[in-house]
Amino acid sequence: MVCAKCQMGSRRLVTLLEIIQIHAQPYLTCLSGLQTDVNKLTQIEDEEDFWEDTVFVVAVHETLVYLDDICSKNELPVTGVLVSHVRRLMDVTLDKDDPLSQVAEMSLTVLLLSQYLERIRLTLIDELETKLLFQLPSNKKDWFENPTKNWENVIDRFPATVDEIEEMGKCFALSRYGAAVFHSLLVVEAGLIALGSVIGVTDPKAGWDATTKKLNDLVQGGHPKYPASLPINFATCEQINQKVQTMKHAWRNKVNHVAGRLVVMRSDFAPDIAEEIVIATRGFMRTLATDIPGSGPVTAP
Numbered sequence: 575m576v577c578a579k580c581q582m583g584s585r586r587l588v589t590l591l592e593i594i595q596i597h598a599q600p601y602l603t604c605l606s607g608l609q610t611d612v613n614k615l616t617q618i619e620d621e622e623d624f625w626e627d628t629v630f631v632v633a634v635h636e637t638l639v640y641l642d643d644i645c646s647k648n649e650l651p652v653t654g655v656l657v658s659h660v661r662r663l664m665d666v667t668l669d670k671d672d673p674l675s676q677v678a679e680m681s682l683t684v685l686l687l688s689q690y691l692e693r694i695r696l697t698l699i700d701e702l703e704t705k706l707l708f709q710l711p712s713n714k715k716d717w718f719e720n721p722t723k724n725w726e727n728v729i730d731r732f733p734a735t736v737d738e739i740e741e742m743g744k745c746f747a748l749s750r751y752g753a754a755v756f757h758s759l760l761v762v763e764a765g766l767i768a769l770g771s772v773i774g775v776t777d778p779k780a781g782w783d784a785t786t787k788k789l790n791d792l793v794q795g796g797h798p799k800y801p802a803s804l805p806i807n808f809a810t811c812e813q814i815n816q817k818v819q820t821m822k823h824a825w826r827n828k829v830n831h832v833a834g835r836l837v838v839m840r841s842d843f844a845p846d847i848a849e850e851i852v853i854a855t856r857g858f859m860r861t862l863a864t865d866i867p868g869s870g871p872v873t874a875p
Contacts, residue, residue, distance in 0.1 A: 600644050601702065607637045608695040615688035624684045625667075634687075635664045641694070653698045660690045710747060718747035725856060731863035733871050735764045742852060751848035758855040762821065765862045772866055773804055773811065786822065789815040805867040814865065817858050 611634050618624050625631060638661040645654030666678040710718060721743025722729060722736065729736050742757035763782050770777075770785035773792065777784035792800060792808075793815045800808040843851075 598707075600640075601698070604637065604641045604644065605695060605698065608641075608691050608698075611637065612688055612692050612695065615684050615691070618684050624687075625679060631664075631668070634691075635661070635668060638664060641698075650698065650701050653694060653701050656690070656694045656697055660687070660694065714747040714749075717743045721747075725859075728856065728859040728863050731866065731871060732764055732768060732859065735761050735859070738764065742855075746848060746852060749845070751843035751845060754848050755843055755851050758852050761855055762858060765859050766818070769814070769862055769866060772806060774801075786815075786818050789818060806865065810865050814861060817861065821854060821858065 614630065615624070638657055642654065642657045642661055644650070645657055663678055663682050666672050666674050667682055669675055672678075716723065721740045725739050729739065738757045738760045742754050742761065745751075745753040745757060759782075766782055766785040767780045770780055770788060773785070773788055775784050775788045777787075789811065792804075793812050797808045800811070804811070806814075
């Protein structure tokens with residue numbers, strides 16, 4: 575299903591912006607580390623042995639620093655409060671220049687620290703139960719984390735396309751294939767608007783229809799009637815027109831214009847079809863990036 579924001583022509587997918595990228599490995603590392611620390615603390619009989627084992631003390635502190643960062647980034651406020659409290663106590667204890675260092679060391683006994691860490695571990699487990707996590711297939715990981723990969727030359731020539739390219743890649747990664755196709759159409763339309771300004775489109779409603787009509791008219795007139803003043807030669811214009819017509823044919827009955835905006839008429843795009851459309855979009859935009867005269871960024875009029 576195409577998201578409502580896409581159907582309304584939004585430039586960004588709000589739902590994607592709200593996604594917090596979370597990996598399972600840090601949680602497993604923290605839970606395992608906390609359990610190991612608690613086990614070791616419960617085996618310590620002499621308080622002095624604990625604080626003299628600087629390697630272990632520093633390791634516990636580093637675990638808390640690591641977990642504090644994870645709680646902050648991944649919206650785990652309850653666990654975060656506990657972690658921050660214990661971390662501050664250890665910060666003071668380890669800072670021998672702090673006048674409260676000795677007091678903190680005496681108050682933070684082995685038993686108390688062990689109880690703190692166990693409470694943090696259990697709280698983290700409880701708080702994770704409030705989160706709904708989704709697994710992203712490994713073959714789609716790059717689509718989500720690096721959506722602009724292999725689009726660099728297109729973005730350099732058409733900077734305005736970067737948002738749509740990012741959302742297209744992320745939608746594809748999340749199996750929202752209709753939305754991915756929608757954003758691919760907006761990428762193509764941005765390129766066609768820029769192309770239209772080069773080939774002399776005068777239609778006040780700049781976009782897909784205006785540019786494709788002008789392209790077709792120029793090609794239908796043949797080489798003898800092709801305006802010599804245009805900065806793109808006839809052969810290039812003909813090649814671009816062929817690609818545009820091929821895309822229009824491939825997307826027939828799938829895409830329409832409603833109130834001047836592109837709308838995806840169906841949402842049941844198979845993964846391979848959506849991927850083909852995205853790849854075709856990239857190939858077409860690379861052609862425009864190369865064939866539109868000039869070397870600097872091209873913006874819509």
